[in-house]
Amino acid sequence: MSARDTILARIRQASRGGSVDTAAVIGVRQCGPQPAPYADLTARFVERARRLASTVAHVGSRGEVPHAVVQYLESQNLNRAALCWPEFLDLDWIRARITVAARPPEPEDEIGITGAFCAIAETGTLMLCSGRDTPAATSLLPETHVAVVARERIVSTMEAAWALLRQEHGVLPRAVNFISGPSRTADIEQTVTLGAHGPARVLIVLVG
Amino acid sequence: MRVAALNFKRKARQSLRNARLQSALGKIQVRFVQARAEAIAGLDDFAGVKRRATEIRENVLASLDAWLEHFEREATRRGAVVHWAETAADANRIVIEIARAAHVKKVVKSKSMVSEECALNDALEAAGVQVVESDLGEYILQLAHEAPSHIVAPVLHKTKDEVSDLFAQKHALPRKTGIAELCREARDILRPHFFSADMGISGGNFLIAETGSVLLVTNEGNGRMATTLPRVHVAITGIEKVVPTLEDAATLVRILPRSATGQDITNYVSVLTGVKNPDESDGPEQFHIILLDNGRSAMLGTPLQSMLRCIRCGACMNHCPVYQNVGGHAYGWVYPGPMGSVLTPLFAGLANTLPLPNASTLCGACAEVCPVSIPLPDLLRELRHRQSEQDLRPRLERLSLRLWVWLALRPRWYARATSLASRVLHGLGGAKRRLRWLPGAGGWTDGRDFPAPAGSTFRALYRARKIP
Numbered sequence: 001m002s003a004r005d006t007i008l009a010r011i012r013q014a015s016r017g018g019s020v021d022t023a024a025v026i027g028v029r030q031c032g033p034q035p036a037p038y039a040d041l042t043a044r045f046v047e048r049a050r051r052l053a054s055t056v057a058h059v060g061s062r063g064e065v066p067h068a069v070v071q072y073l074e075s076q077n078l079n080r081a082a083l084c085w086p087e088f089l090d091l092d093w094i095r096a097r098i099t100v101a102a103r104p105p106e107p108e109d110e111i112g113i114t115g116a117f118c119a120i121a122e123t124g125t126l127m128l129c130s131g132r133d134t135p136a137a138t139s140l141l142p143e144t145h146v147a148v149v150a151r152e153r154i155v156s157t158m159e160a161a162w163a164l165l166r167q168e169h170g171v172l173p174r175a176v177n178f179i180s181g182p183s184r185t186a187d188i189e190q191t192v193t194l195g196a197h198g199p200a201r202v203l204i205v206l207v208g
Numbered sequence: 209m210r211v212a213a214l215n216f217k218r219k220a221r222q223s224l225r226n227a228r229l230q231s232a233l234g235k236i237q238v239r240f241v242q243a244r245a246e247a248i249a250g251l252d253d254f255a256g257v258k259r260r261a262t263e264i265r266e267n268v269l270a271s272l273d274a275w276l277e278h279f280e281r282e283a284t285r286r287g288a289v290v291h292w293a294e295t296a297a298d299a300n301r302i303v304i305e306i307a308r309a310a311h312v313k314k315v316v317k318s319k320s321m322v323s324e325e326c327a328l329n330d331a332l333e334a335a336g337v338q339v340v341e342s343d344l345g346e347y348i349l350q351l352a353h354e355a356p357s358h359i360v361a362p363v364l365h366k367t368k369d370e371v372s373d374l375f376a377q378k379h380a381l382p383r384k385t386g387i388a389e390l391c392r393e394a395r396d397i398l399r400p401h402f403f404s405a406d407m408g409i410s411g412g413n414f415l416i417a418e419t420g421s422v423l424l425v426t427n428e429g430n431g432r433m434a435t436t437l438p439r440v441h442v443a444i445t446g447i448e449k450v451v452p453t454l455e456d457a458a459t460l461v462r463i464l465p466r467s468a469t470g471q472d473i474t475n476y477v478s479v480l481t482g483v484k485n486p487d488e489s490d491g492p493e494q495f496h497i498i499l500l501d502n503g504r505s506a507m508l509g510t511p512l513q514s515m516l517r518c519i520r521c522g523a524c525m526n527h528c529p530v531y532q533n534v535g536g537h538a539y540g541w542v543y544p545g546p547m548g549s550v551l552t553p554l555f556a557g558l559a560n561t562l563p564l565p566n567a568s569t570l571c572g573a574c575a576e577v578c579p580v581s582i583p584l585p586d587l588l589r590e591l592r593h594r595q596s597e598q599d600l601r602p603r604l605e606r607l608s609l610r611l612w613v614w615l616a617l618r619p620r621w622y623a624r625a626t627s628l629a630s631r632v633l634h635g636l637g638g639a640k641r642r643l644r645w646l647p648g649a650g651g652w653t654d655g656r657d658f659p660a661p662a663g664s665t666f667r668a669l670y671r672a673r674k675i676p
Contacts (some may be wrong), residue, residue: 003292006294010508014510015270015273020270020274022274023278025267025452030453031459032260032458032459052475064481070217107399122472126620130490130491131488136436137490140429140436162458171419172421172479174482175480175491176481182475183427185427190364195391196391196395197428198430
């Protein structure tokens, strides 16, 4: 008997044949208690994101994104060479004097510009889906992560985010990453230090 | 990791005298206990979330076979390979086989307590594979050749100065003293390993049956790197970790980081499904998921089943007055504190772990803070009961209990014996009415005085006051 059969047989014997229609249980989509609806999703998102040490900038339209990014880079004394997802190649980066490239990250890349599938107000979290044009490493390897999010893509909770993903994509991408601020560690003396292995800085540019 | 739980008392005594360790343990109160209390207070309906989390975990255990099969079917459909391991040795063998088949020379690891349970690093190194731990805490332990002392904060027992010394010695770089500088140094040293490793190994906080996904909660980002950059990803986790849906995972993620570190959510929550598509620039080409039993299925259908609900948040140890004072190493294995005192005897055998179920005051703090309502004191009591039933307790203890039983079944003798004992102890107590030493109870009187009895027994008082 294979290890699989042995383990499953042991479980069946212990639980005395209680069977369940797993597909039916999944179909119910029962949710646990969720926070009361937020009067202002954007305000909640911004407040929570800042609490997690993300920086938040607002712009009125997509075209203003490069300006908001360069202002941030200047304030942090950062270089102006960035990596981005292809969806942002059409923006006027030249006027903001930022050079961008849409390619997989190399170890020396310092800034990664991504979009987000949506954002979650409850915790100030970004939800990113991996894919051909949305590589996961762009939000991970560079020390500075810039995420461009449309304001109407802010949802209340993780449950709402899953519902939106099901509605728009059907199946899960290889990696769904929920990102809540810069990477951190508290392993040494339980003292929080930002910039562990992932980005040390996160700028969220809210559009709209 | 070898089980060394029999020396609990000796190690606990050493820990209490270790000033460095005591100062490290002193941080638990603010960093974990207070942080959790604040995070829980910030949640709209903590009691409701906890109730639902408990229900999700318990429902899965009631039909674990069906949920595991559902998970396996979905994961396989997305291109992952699901392996089943009956024992830790089987799990190690499977990882080594995967490594050999894929010509893996270097493994980069994200933190995984199940891999510690299997002593996977030793097995891989014996098979000629280089292993690099990338979680900062686990990396420090690997350099120091030490075991974790906490399931969430593995180097809780070490001070900053110890890490400074260790890094200076192992990295051959100028000694750093600031915590941020130390983190930076580790980041710089570890970064190239993510790019050169052939395999990434992670644990799995939850397995999602609906989608065949592995969910990881992490803070440092190393978990994401280890599962994104190397061409092979192996996730190793216990069979009990499966949950039905993404919605269930959302409920559990609402309560796990809050209970563990007082965070509303960890920096990263990654839901990983299948292998990379040919048109994607990152992600592993092979995704292996190892489901480890190692004694878990034997807990199903027994009074200890509720222990399988555990989501490894560490709240029970953070709030345990014993753990807070002796730290994790005294418990002698991967899992310390109240959850460890239940799990270790079940994984390593009751006889090899005699002190553990007794290393608790049964104050109930652990059950109070458990996000999935595991009645830990009841489980510890059940293990004590089993020790007694299997005649594993020390001879003298067994004899004295037998004597007490004999006496308790004979009320007249019992009354005389207690009345005599009460009078003698009252006399010995003297004017201070305290006893500094009590025959047969040295363990109790070593740390505090025993209040001397009043000299008369309840029966005597009752008889004297009874209205005729």
